[in-house]
């Protein structure tokens with residue numbers, strides 16, 4: 089399937105103009121290459137925003153199916169429009185709900201966590217049962233725009249300090265996880281790639 093470059097460009101402009109956080113160019117290039125290299129076919133995404141990463145992942149192969157969850161109505165409605173424009177309605181299922189409330193059936197070979205950063209542990213714990221045997225969980229924003237490497241006192245906003253603490257807590261959770269092994273990629277805003285430990 090050929091990429092609709094006009095659509096991709098217009099989604100990036102919309103995101104910029106409306107302050108919608110979408111994956112960085114570097115991050116999405118890595119993610120889509122990862123999907124192709126690992127023959128990823130079934131994807132669960134937590135955090136659709138306007139459908140940008142869902143659409144680009146679906147473009148990696150005609151057999152890719154994406155289920156994606158968004159709790160913000162305006163973004164969800166925008167994602168519906170974009171998925172229609174991309175002619176991917178039959179391969180991208182958009183769910184309007186809080187990912188912590190919705191029940192998702194089935195198994196996925198990639199679970200992409202890109203929603204409220206403070207909830208990452210909860211998303212991971214809730215959705216690991218939906219991961220196929222050799223599946224991968226990828227989490228974005230592990231660097232949190234460079235704030236992770238800053239001293240706490242250098243971060244002025246209390247909210248941001250709390251979020252940074254939460255991301256560090258998530259990293260400790262991944263590092264000490266008995267079931268999963270995680271590697272970190274210094275790509276885009278920082279990716280964590282978690283796979284089940286063997287044996």
Ligand code: SAM
Pocket residue numbers: 109110111134135136137138139140141142157158159160163185186187188202203204207
């Ligand atoms: N993956 C998108 C992309 O790169 O095109 C970007 C997603 S954006 C970083 C995160 C989105 O997650 C926001 O639109 C936010 O409304 C949504 N979100 C945050 N917490 C959520 C939750 N608990 N359930 C569903 N969506 C959530």
